[in-house]
Structure formats: C-alpha cells, structure tokens
Amino acid sequence: PIGMEGGPEADKLAFDADAVAAADAVFDVVYLPPDTPLVRLARSLGKTTVTGDQVMARQALEQFVMYTGVRPTPEQIQAAEDYANA
Secondary structure, X not given: OOOOOOOOOOOOOOXXXXXHHHOOEEEOOOOOOOOOHHHHHHHHOOOEEEOHHHHHHHXXXXXXXXXXXXXXXXXXXXXXXXXXXX
C-alpha cells in the first residue's frame, strides 16, 4: 500500500495533491505509520482526517462487540486506545 512504513512507496501520495486540496476530508486506511504522506498533506491543508490507526481501533471495537455481545463504555474505549498508543 502507498504510504505504508517499510514499503516501496512509503514516501508517495495515494492521490494527486490537487485532489487532496479539493477534498473536504481525507480517509486513509494505512495503519503504520498513522501519519502517512497523505495524512500529513491533508492536515497541512487544514482538512479533516481519519487515519488508519483510528480505523483499526474502530474495527477492533466492533469485532469485540460481535464476539462478546458487550459494548465497552466510552471510558473503556479511550483507555484501550491510550494503552495501544503508549
């Protein structure tokens, strides 16, 4: 994947810079690093961003709910995210 750490295209953009400039928001699903070239460009242009690590956390949450039938509280979710990012 373009922008993924350690990959052959780690420093490349998945979209033309003009497309990013025209967007209202940018959604990147690359987990590592969460701060991809695409996300960095979008943030520098003041765009709303959703990063791959945010996507991964939400996927994990929904998988947990599906497997256990239990939805963690917002405080538990935040604690898990804080632990994962430490």
